[in-house]
Each structure stands twice: as C-alpha cells, then as structure tokens.
Amino acid sequence: MVKTVVIKPKVDINKVNTHILPVDFEYYEPRTLRELVELLDKLGPSAKILAGGTDLLVQIKQRAVEPKYVVNIKKVRELDFIEDRGDYLAIGAVTRLRAIEKNSLIAEKFTALHEAVRAMAGVQIRNMATIGGNLCNASPAADTAPPLMVFDAELKIVGPGYEKVIPITQFFKGPKKTVLKYNEVLAEIRIPYPKPPTGSAFIKIARTAMDLAKVNVAVALRVDEDDYIRWIRVTLGSVAPTPVRARSVEEELIDKRFSEEIVRKASRLVVNDISPITDIRSTAEYRREVSKVIVRDALLIAYKRVRGV
Amino acid sequence: MSKIILPKRLEKYRYIGKNTIRHDGIAKVTGKLKYAYDIYLPGMLYGRILKSPYPHARVKKIDTSEAEKMGAVVVTFKDVPRKKFNIRLVSVDEVNYKDWEVLTDHPKFVGEYIAAVAAETEELAQKALEAIKIEWEVYEPLLDPLESMTPGKPKIHDKILFGQREVEVKNNIACTKEYVEGDPDRAFKEADIVIERVFKTNRRYHMQLEPKVAVVRPEPDGGVTIWTTTQTIHNTKILVSQVFDIPMSKVNVIKLPIGGSFGSSIQTNLVVLVAVALALKARRPVRIALTREEDILDHHSYQMIFKVRVAAKKDGTIIAGELENIMDIGAHQIQAYPLLGTALGWFVSLYKWKNIRYKGIAVYTNKTPSCAFRGYGNPQVTWAVETVIDELAEKLGIDPLELRLKNYVGRGDIFWGQGPTVKSVIRSDGVPELIRKGAELIGWDKRPKPGSQKGRYRRGIGVARGFHTSGAGGPLSGEVIDYTGAIIKVNEDGTIDYITALQDHGGGTLDAHAKIIAEELGVPLKSINIVWADTRTTLYDVCTHASRGVYVGGEAARRAARIVKQKLLEYAARILGDIATPEGLRIEPDEELGQGVIYVEGSPEKRITVGEVARIAWQRNWGSIAAAVSYRSYAAPPAFTVYFVEVEVDTETGIVRPVRVVAGADIGTVVNPDLAAGQIHGGFAQGWGMATLEDLPYDPETGELMNRGFITDYKVVTAPDMPKLDDFIVIFADTEEPTGPLGAKGIGEAAKNPVAAAVANAIYNAIGVRFYELPITPEKILKALKEKGEIKE
Numbered sequence A: 001m002v003k004t005v006v007i008k009p010k011v012d013i014n015k016v017n018t019h020i021l022p023v024d025f026e027y028y029e030p031r032t033l034r035e036l037v038e039l040l041d042k043l044g045p046s047a048k049i050l051a052g053g054t055d056l057l058v059q060i061k062q063r064a065v066e067p068k069y070v071v072n073i074k075k076v077r078e079l080d081f082i083e084d085r086g087d088y089l090a091i092g093a094v095t096r097l098r099a100i101e102k103n104s105l106i107a108e109k110f111t112a113l114h115e116a117v118r119a120m121a122g123v124q125i126r127n128m129a130t131i132g133g134n135l136c137n138a139s140p141a142a143d144t145a146p147p148l149m150v151f152d153a154e155l156k157i158v159g160p161g162y163e164k165v166i167p168i169t170q171f172f173k174g175p176k177k178t179v180l181k182y183n184e185v186l187a188e189i190r191i192p193y194p195k196p197p198t199g200s201a202f203i204k205i206a207r208t209a210m211d212l213a214k215v216n217v218a219v220a221l222r223v224d225e226d227d228y229i230r231w232i233r234v235t236l237g238s239v240a241p242t243p244v245r246a247r248s249v250e251e252e253l254i255d256k257r258f259s260e261e262i263v264r265k266a267s268r269l270v271v272n273d274i275s276p277i278t279d280i281r282s283t284a285e286y287r288r289e290v291s292k293v294i295v296r297d298a299l300l301i302a303y304k305r306v307r308g309v
Numbered sequence B: 001m002s003k004i005i006l007p008k009r010l011e012k013y014r015y016i017g018k019n020t021i022r023h024d025g026i027a028k029v030t031g032k033l034k035y036a037y038d039i040y041l042p043g044m045l046y047g048r049i050l051k052s053p054y055p056h057a058r059v060k061k062i063d064t065s066e067a068e069k070m071g072a073v074v075v076t077f078k079d080v081p082r083k084k085f086n087i088r089l090v091s092v093d094e095v096n097y098k099d100w101e102v103l104t105d106h107p108k109f110v111g112e113y114i115a116a117v118a119a120e121t122e123e124l125a126q127k128a129l130e131a132i133k134i135e136w137e138v139y140e141p142l143l144d145p146l147e148s149m150t151p152g153k154p155k156i157h158d159k160i161l162f163g164q165r166e167v168e169v170k171n172n173i174a175c176t177k178e179y180v181e182g183d184p185d186r187a188f189k190e191a192d193i194v195i196e197r198v199f200k201t202n203r204r205y206h207m208q209l210e211p212k213v214a215v216v217r218p219e220p221d222g223g224v225t226i227w228t229t230t231q232t233i234h235n236t237k238i239l240v241s242q243v244f245d246i247p248m249s250k251v252n253v254i255k256l257p258i259g260g261s262f263g264s265s266i267q268t269n270l271v272v273l274v275a276v277a278l279a280l281k282a283r284r285p286v287r288i289a290l291t292r293e294e295d296i297l298d299h300h301s302y303q304m305i306f307k308v309r310v311a312a313k314k315d316g317t318i319i320a321g322e323l324e325n326i327m328d329i330g331a332h333q334i335q336a337y338p339l340l341g342t343a344l345g346w347f348v349s350l351y352k353w354k355n356i357r358y359k360g361i362a363v364y365t366n367k368t369p370s371c372a373f374r375g376y377g378n379p380q381v382t383w384a385v386e387t388v389i390d391e392l393a394e395k396l397g398i399d400p401l402e403l404r405l406k407n408y409v410g411r412g413d414i415f416w417g418q419g420p421t422v423k424s425v426i427r428s429d430g431v432p433e434l435i436r437k438g439a440e441l442i443g444w445d446k447r448p449k450p451g452s453q454k455g456r457y458r459r460g461i462g463v464a465r466g467f468h469t470s471g472a473g474g475p476l477s478g479e480v481i482d483y484t485g486a487i488i489k490v491n492e493d494g495t496i497d498y499i500t501a502l503q504d505h506g507g508g509t510l511d512a513h514a515k516i517i518a519e520e521l522g523v524p525l526k527s528i529n530i531v532w533a534d535t536r537t538t539l540y541d542v543c544t545h546a547s548r549g550v551y552v553g554g555e556a557a558r559r560a561a562r563i564v565k566q567k568l569l570e571y572a573a574r575i576l577g578d579i580a581t582p583e584g585l586r587i588e589p590d591e592e593l594g595q596g597v598i599y600v601e602g603s604p605e606k607r608i609t610v611g612e613v614a615r616i617a618w619q620r621n622w623g624s625i626a627a628a629v630s631y632r633s634y635a636a637p638p639a640f641t642v643y644f645v646e647v648e649v650d651t652e653t654g655i656v657r658p659v660r661v662v663a664g665a666d667i668g669t670v671v672n673p674d675l676a677a678g679q680i681h682g683g684f685a686q687g688w689g690m691a692t693l694e695d696l697p698y699d700p701e702t703g704e705l706m707n708r709g710f711i712t713d714y715k716v717v718t719a720p721d722m723p724k725l726d727d728f729i730v731i732f733a734d735t736e737e738p739t740g741p742l743g744a745k746g747i748g749e750a751a752k753n754p755v756a757a758a759v760a761n762a763i764y765n766a767i768g769v770r771f772y773e774l775p776i777t778p779e780k781i782l783k784a785l786k787e788k789g790e791i792k793e
C-alpha cells in the first residue's frame, strides 16, 4: 500500500515558537566599544551581537540560530551617530534606519541610500533596525548594501586592540557571511562625498510594498558638461550570493557620451555580472530580465538628477 | 477620501444609512478590548501542541516521560476519545463527513496534531514539547490532487463516517456530486459557438489578524468554560459536548470579539478540543495560542481545478454551461461536500445556462485542510466564468456588458447560491443600475481594444460581476442549518440590552443590528447595549458566515424589537390613559434625553419617555418588557456586485498596478455606509491578492510549505499596493430587499467574489493575454509577453 520513505524536513516545526525566545542564553549590555570587543573576545564564537534584533530575533524564534550569549550593542552610545567629517560622511553602526531616512544631508548627497532605506520594511521596523545590522546580517537582498557600494563606502571594523578600515566591496563573503571574526564589530560606515555633479538612484522590485527585494539596484554617475560619463557605479542585490557590482555595465559606459540608446544597450550586459537563482520570491529568469530593465531605469533617473531635471 | 455614492432613499432613516461610531470603537483604538489572546485566568497553564513534521506518517512509539519529569501535563492520541467527527457542524448530520480526531497517531499533513503539553510557562511548555520522543514511520506524500485520485496510489484515509454510517474512501476521493439539467449534449450541438477552458486557482491562507486561541477552564461539576476565537459559540459548545461526552448544559462558550476570520473559524478550530483535553487532565485552566506559523499550517482555501464549457447562439443567448470542478481539499473534510453543491450553486446562479452539466470531485491530499475563505468557492468559480463570458463577448463581437445583462440571473429568477437544497426567488436586483453607472464612471466606452497598445506601460479596463448569498435560509429545511436568535429586554431606566450569540468578526455586524433595533423601536442608538453573552444566555445561532450577519441576525433583532415596541406602547397607553388604541402611539428618539419618547399622533402633549414606562412597569409589578425570537429566513437573497477595474501593466517588469476601481454593490438598504464601503475596499484588496500575488506551493521533497510556514514569504497586499482612495469609487444600488431587515442584504463575500475576474479581464484588455492559472504574477506576465514576441532584446 503505502511506501515508506526518508524525509528530512527543512524546518523543525516543533522547535519554532515566535511567541517567545525559545532558546536560553546569557544576555550582556556593554556600554563602550572597548568593553564590547573585550566581551566578544572572552565569550567566543557562540556569542551573537544584538542590534535592532529585526533579523536576529526572527532567526532565534525560527531556531536558525541558537546563541549561547547575546550581546546588545545598542547601549554603546558611541556607535550611534551621523557625522559630517568634511571629506566623508560617517554613520555609526547602530544608527537606526529611521534616522538615516530623516537625514536631509543623506537625502541630498546620497539619494540612492535615502531611497533604499525608505523602501525598507515599515516605520515600526525602521525605528528598531540599524544600518550595521542590515550589513552584518549579509542577506544578498540587503537594501542598504547596493547604495553603499556605489558610493565606495568604507567600513571601520574594530577588534580587540585594533581597528581597520576596508572597502565595503570586500565585506561580503556569501549569504549570511562577512569577513568579520567573532570578536570584531562593524563600528562605522564612511561614505566619501562624490564629486559634483553626481546623481544616484535606487530601485527595488518586490512582491508588495513591504517586502525583501526580488532584485534591487543602486547606481551613481557623474557626467561632464558635454554629457560624457566620467564616473559610474552600478550595484545589484538579490541576484548573486552577495550584492554585486555590474562591472560590465560600468566599463561599457565609462567615458561614453550619455544617451538613452547607449544606456539601454549597456544595461543588457548586466547579465554577465549576476548569477540569480530561483527561490520562493522569484525565478532566475525573471531576475535576469528585470535586472536589465531596472539598471537602465535607474541610470536614466540618476542622469536626470545630475542635470537637475 | 474614499468616495461613496449612496441612494437618496436612505435619507428617510434616522440611523440607517448614516455613519456612526462603533460600539466597540473606543475600546479597540485604545487597545482595551479583550480578545481570547488577552484572557489570563488564575492558575492557568500554557499549552503547546506537538505537530507532525511529516506529510504522512505513523507514530510507532511515543515517549513522554521526559516531558512529564519537567512537570508538564501531557496528552497524546492515547488520552483522547478515539472517535471520528467533523469540526464543522453547519451541515445536517446525515450529510456530514467525519474524518477528524483530536490527536492522532496517523498524521496526514505537516502540522497535524499528535500530542500536547501544558506547563506553568510557555517557555517550560516549549521545553517539555521538545523533550517528547517519537519514532516515526514516514510515507510518501501525495501533494497533487490529480495524482492523488489516480487509482493505485497510497490511501490517505481508509474508513471515515458519513453521518453515522461508515464508508470506505476510494482513490482518495473524499466525495463527489453530479448534476444535469436539460439536455446539454443537444445544446452544445446546436450552438453557434462553444468555448472550453481549463482553470487552476491558487491555494491561499486567510491571514486573519488573530491566530487561533483557546482558553479552557475545567469546572467542578465536570463541565468546561471556553474562551476562544470562533465564528460560532453554539457549534463549539455542541462539538465539545459530543466529542468529550459532556452534557451541553455543562459546556459554556463565552462570546468574545474576534480579530477577523474570513471563514477560518466556521469550524471549531481543533486547538479548542486539544485545550479541553489538556484542561480536563490537568484539572487546571489551560491556554493554547497558536503562533502565526502554526496558524498557517491550520487552514487554507480550497484550490480548484475547473473545466468550463459554454455554448451560445450568435445573438448572444447562452444555451448551455458545463463545469467540472476538481477540488484539492487537503487532508481532512471540513465542508468539501457542501462546497461541491455550493460551487454548483455559484455556477448556475451566475447565468441562465438553461442546459447544465456539473461534476464535482473533492480529493484528499497530504496538505493542510482547506476551509471556506471569504466567498466559499465563489471567487474561484466567478473568476473562471467571468473570464469565459468575457471571451465569449469578444468572439461574438458583443459588448461584454450587454452580454452579461442579457444572460444573468436576476429579479424573478430562481436563485440557489448556497447549493441545490437552498433555493429562493430573487426579489431585489441592482445589476442593471450598477452596470450603467459603473460603465459611465470608469469610462467604459473609451477603453482600449485588447492588445492594441504598444508602449511600455499599458492600461486596460476590465469588468466582472458576481454575487453572494445573504445567509443559507430558504423555504425548505435542506441540508444546511441556518437560524438565529435574538433577545431584547428593556432595563428599568429605559436603556436596552440586546443579547445574541451571533458573532461580529470586526466588520460592525452588531452595530448594524443595534441600528436596526434603534430604527425599529424609535429610540436613540446610544441607548442600546450590545451584551457580551455566552452559550448559556443566548439562543442558538448557527454561525456568522455566508454573509448572513446583517441579513439574518438583523431581521431577528428587528422582529424582537417589534415585539418589545408593542409592549412598550401597550404599557404607555395604560399609563397615559384616555387612549383608544395603542396603534395611535408613536415613538421617537430624543437624543438629548437619551431616551425614546412615546406620544399620541396628533396630540403630542400626551407623551411619556420609554424610561418612565419601564420604571412604572417595574414599580407597579407589571413585569419585564422583553422578547426572545428564534428566526430562520425563508430566502437567501443575492447581494450583487459589479467591479470595473483599471490596471496598468509595466510590460518590461510584468508588474501590474491597480489604477482605478469603480465598485458597485447591491446590498439592499445600506445600514453602515462607511463600514460597508470598508468591506468593499477590503474585498478588493483580498481579491487583488488572489489575482496577482498569493499562493502556497508545497515542497515536493518534504511535503512542507515552501515558505516553511513563515509569512516573510506569504505576502498579502498592503495599503500602498492599493489605488489611491480618490481613485476608488463605491456605488450602492438603489434597492430594497423585501425579506431583509429594513430592506438590507449581505456584503462581506460579495465584496470580493468578482474581483479576481475583473482584474484578469483588465490585464487582458491591457496586453491581450489571458491567464488561466492564478496568481497572475509578474513572472508569468513577462514570460507570456516574451512568448508573444512583445519583448525585444
């Protein structure tokens, strides 16, 4: 009659409980960056940093992670700031998305980042979620990653007794993987001001107005008086294991004279830079198709912004 | 602001047709209203349920000793009555299929209940749950209905009950229904045109705000008191009594507000029975609240595969219709059998087919059981039929509106929306008015020719019409239970208590009742108190479903109010003296006094307040002024809806956006205009989700939901996904239903039924492509446009 089989469920439904935190852990609230790093060093790899918790708590309730120690970094006040430092803008890792969204300097100089944050979740989540959390969670769909990548952002990483600054392009290692070691934290994000006149844009394709991206794209470009593209960045999310630069598109367009026709052609090259998969949100084929479309759309919008129209 | 067009006729009423503040509005916006989730009892334990991680399995061995060592109370399939039942009691017993158990050692879908624990905290209960050890034998699952019904496949059920009779399940076919009227074979031969199409609908989750909760307190007399999320407190009482052999007088179910339902608590949610089992064993109150992730494993919509065949003459006269309906019902029957009849009812009551053939087959699969979901199969059937009607109009070169008007089932016709045993004659019909007004407002004449547009963004206008019944009453007793009860009593100061078992799911049903009572009695709305009652203190009401809340419940309330009014007038006549007959007395509300005032027509100086009458009746020992009414309607009239929808398709991303909506609704007398319009906005949103977004695919390897039960990957539309309020017009038809309370009919389901069809027709109008599988996602649209050669590299 019935055939017996071996099935390995992908989720243990009896362990999931979203009413509570169904895992026992020790909880810490360090007050300074130094304390924080020392603590992480002491606790070892089974500790988890908690920022806004909008990714981490979900993962704990789903039993995707079961930390032995949870270290809240939101009490580390020195990591919560948005600061103009002349050449670059610095954003502390625990800065809330809502603060970034409301910052007029960011809206003006880093429009793509502003648009990305506005397209994330709902107000309640943006009041909790931090920009550092979005990057360190390292989802291929993280919305702040593409705009930060187009602005050549750098990340300040602090470990026990040292700190270093790396380009954001070196930060992601794969889905849910970054270069951070267990005793290192992301402390701040530095975004150099682009030379004017620069325009940028962010576009996200998703199932509804509140969703993770099927594909997202950020672009930034600078054109000279004769409409020659002198600097350009194109980055996409959710179409590869990490957010990716579309170098084929960039190379095709650099030093070319801007026109809709040439942008249209160059945008098609994006398929060389991405390796999308089929999952529950969308199909590989669809992601490839719309990547071309939104790269082009974003470039046209960014150009208009350069020209102030 | 949302735009509402109301008939002038409503101006004659004092409360009906006016926007008023809900009786529970302040409690809701201040968060003070208590739902089942907010019930905490002294000494209460927290329950958790152990669910099958496998789609089809048997428990070889279960070891609960570790959990018990932790101090938890544990129940397994060994501790509960091993009888088969159906969790829904709306159908009469002879036609009720029973294949459920409280807990089972033979789970048939991922999520089926095996055992449960109760402990002092939810954390401890969770640990105890994880300490239960089970040895499984796992079977190959059947996830596709067409495969499941193929002979020779593994059996999901063996023997089940039909009424009191044991029946064997063959080829995993749960039940069937066939129907023939006239001579369809001949009609198809005589037709000038025949269209045949296959449709596949999606599997959806209700996503009601409130996941299911049950709190059960065992009583010293062996009974239980129950607080739970339910659309029917009385059927909950009866089921608990039947399963646990507790006299009905000892089962008390408390009526609570519920946070939406959309049909998912017509049945008594199984969690209630599990909580009863735990509470009886623990001898302490037990609360089980499902998490969202458990709730999404508990109930889905019916997924249907249709074959529709339609025959017509050149002049647009339809002469035959055939429907084949294969329903994937998941692992258990809730209302598959009645739905086979109702799906037929939706079909035959849409158009005058004249010659009809129907074949319905309900198939078991190893998936979450399906239950009613706002429309009860009607949105599915209407999507298929209204698509075919649109195609027919195009082929015949007839305006789709004209074709519909020519053939639809309207005034004077026999209507049997709720299936073959629930028939009545249509007495009110606003369809022509809604079609005419809607066409004008949307600009129907200016709509593009399908597929004629070239640019990236293409707009299209689509229409679809439909209906839903108001309740399931009728002159014959039939196979569906449908009656209700109302009690009204006048307090000794003239305020009025209204007591009913009928549930308000959040749509304002009971506010409508209060308005009907106030209008009928002639007392201020604010003098009416809606009592939170229970099964002990109310008359039987079957269930708030089938869009019957206002139509059936409101009429019971009106009839009780009439009786009360009669008594008030008699007493007033006695007090005022000199009155020849109470018939000459009138009551009018005095808002300032907060009282109704009784006076003599023509001699207004002879007057007395309702409060004074009530006080005197009390002081002089005349007895209570009260009435109790048990009521069944002899009709279940259709509320008609007509949707005109304009969409914009981005042909490069496949994304469809709703641009404008003109929604017409014939609901008879509009009791609560803003809330009725709210039903339509919500119905559109849910219909839009059905048309373009929602689905619950299963993992063929593991038999789990592909989204793993997480709503991260079950999206429903949000406000920003909807048209701007300014672009959403609601028209209410100028009709009055003679059998309804002050002329009212239902709205909840009619608000949704034609939406998916209208959206699909609008997409077709924009891009010239038809889709026969829901949801119509951007992925499918882009693929179709590519195949059509519309997208160039």
Ligand SMILES: Cc1cc2nc3c(=O)[nH]c(=O)nc-3n(C[C@H](O)[C@H](O)[C@H](O)COP(=O)(O)OP(=O)(O)OC[C@H]3O[C@@H](n4cnc5c(N)ncnc54)[C@H](O)[C@@H]3O)c2cc1C
Pocket: A048, A049, A050, A051, A052, A053, A054, A055, A056, A057, A058, A073, A093, A094, A119, A120, A121, A122, A125, A128, A129, A130, A131, A132, A133, A134, A135, A136, A137, A141, A142, A143, A144, A180, A184, A185, A186, A187, A210, A211, A212, A213
């Ligand atoms: C309803 C909802 C909607 C959402 N919508 C979106 C969306 O549209 N787009 C999107 O991209 N995301 C979305 N998210 C995901 C999430 O909100 C964001 O990724 C958010 O920015 C995470 O920040 P957090 O502070 O909450 O991170 P947390 O959950 O606190 O942390 C995330 C991860 O980063 C680690 N971490 C945090 N800070 C640091 C640090 N300074 N140094 C080292 N490690 C650190 C944590 O250990 C953890 O592993 C959504 C989430 C929810 C619940």
